Amino acid sequence: MSKLKLAVQKSGRLHEDSMKILKDIGLFVDNGKDQLKVSAANFPLELFYLRNGDIPQYLKDGVVDAAIIGENILFEKGDNINIIEKLGFSKCKVSIALPKHEQYTNITCLQGKRIATSYPNTVSKFLKKRNVSANLHIINGSVEIAPNIGLADAIVDIVSSGNTLFKNNLKEVDVLLESEAVLAVSPKINNEQKNLLERLQFRIQSVLKSRENKYVLLNAPDEKIKDIINILPGMNSPTIMPLAKSGWSSLHSVINKNKFWEIIDELKANGAEGILVCPIENMVI
Ligand SMILES: Nc1ncnc2c1ncn2[C@@H]1O[C@H](COP(=O)(O)OP(=O)(O)OP(=O)(O)O)[C@@H](O)[C@H]1O
Numbered sequence: 001m002s003k004l005k006l007a008v009q010k011s012g013r014l015h016e017d018s019m020k021i022l023k024d025i026g027l028f029v030d031n032g033k034d035q036l037k038v039s040a041a042n043f044p045l046e047l048f049y050l051r052n053g054d055i056p057q058y059l060k061d062g063v064v065d066a067a068i069i070g071e072n073i074l075f076e077k078g079d080n081i082n083i084i085e086k087l088g089f090s091k092c093k094v095s096i097a098l099p100k101h102e103q104y105t106n107i108t109c110l111q112g113k114r115i116a117t118s119y120p121n122t123v124s125k126f127l128k129k130r131n132v133s134a135n136l137h138i139i140n141g142s143v144e145i146a147p148n149i150g151l152a153d154a155i156v157d158i159v160s161s162g163n164t165l166f167k168n169n170l171k172e173v174d175v176l177l178e179s180e181a182v183l184a185v186s187p188k189i190n191n192e193q194k195n196l197l198e199r200l201q202f203r204i205q206s207v208l209k210s211r212e213n214k215y216v217l218l219n220a221p222d223e224k225i226k227d228i229i230n231i232l233p234g235m236n237s238p239t240i241m242p243l244a245k246s247g248w249s250s251l252h253s254v255i256n257k258n259k260f261w262e263i264i265d266e267l268k269a270n271g272a273e274g275i276l277v278c279p280i281e282n283m284v285i
């Protein structure tokens with residue numbers, strides 16, 4: 001049986017979380033040091049450890065069937081490559097930044113200016129759409145240093161916390177795009193591999209769902225159950241079981257992580273006691 005060929009970043013910002021999601025779906029790969037291609041023990045899958053920047057070409061050529069990659073790299077180099085799942089990690093922006101004291105009202109301020117970037121296609125597309133022409137200096141890393149050494153008037157680079165800009169006396173003035181890690185698929189994938197990818201994607205979706213939710217168990221007096229059900233929507237409706245203590249029940253439900261503390265406060269205010277909150281490993285729905 002042929003295998004699904006999946007690329008992940010060999011090392012760098014995406015590596016750890018990519019491996020974590022694969023581990024969370026139960027994939028077992030023996031991570032032999034310096035092995036750039038490994039097979040999973042419990043799924044027909046070969047994992048390729050590659051440079052993030054090289055992955056779009058491997059996808060285009062069909063050397064790999066799918067990849068976990070930063071959306072920003074696909075925008076830069078990955079025309080014709082479809083994204084099938086956003087993975088929710090490595091969130092960042094690709095932004096324009098200028099020296100702190102420079103004026104910026106809109107993109108026309110960059111007309112005729114020198115812009116240093118590792119994302120020349122992204123910048124060119126952005127400027128062309130707005131009829132602005134500028135001189136691009138392509139550099140591969142430490143882009144934020146360019147204005148300070150007189151190499152450029154502005155930069156376009158990744159911004160996440162904004163720390164690197166701040167430390168280099170720069171300010172973010174415009175956002176070209178927002179990015180996160182995604183599951184992307186080769187235009188050359190065949191049907192057998194597509195099937196495997198769908199199975200893998202289904203498992204990933206169940207892990208992503210479970211990360212968004214928590215399992216809650218609580219006890220409540222029977223007369224409060226109606227009010228509590230209104231607070232706890234659950235996947236369908238909450239499970240209710242009688243306790244040994246008469247007049248009391250135990251309720252089980254799933255709640256969204258983002259609304260977690262608000263819901264807990266409401267539950268307490270409505271008579272819930274002995275509230276237990278547990279992580280969910282997988283949500284298959
Ligand atoms: N500071 C950051 N915060 C969040 N995500 C980031 C940050 N920097 C980069 N990323 C995301 O992680 C991806 C990989 O970045 P990283 O710096 O590890 O590799 P790279 O230098 O682009 O690639 P290569 O693997 O080719 O060396 C980027 O394409 C982007 O999507």
Ligand SMILES: O=P(O)(O)OC[C@H]1O[C@H](OP(=O)(O)OP(=O)(O)O)[C@H](O)[C@@H]1O
Binds near residue numbers: 140143144157158159
């Ligand atoms: O807004 P921040 O949280 O400071 O993150 C932004 C920085 O992170 C990335 O660099 P990285 O550390 O990956 O180094 P690199 O330029 O060598 O890739 C990016 O190129 C920025 O420099």
Ligand SMILES: [Mg+2]
Binds near residue numbers: 013
């Ligand atoms: Mg980087």
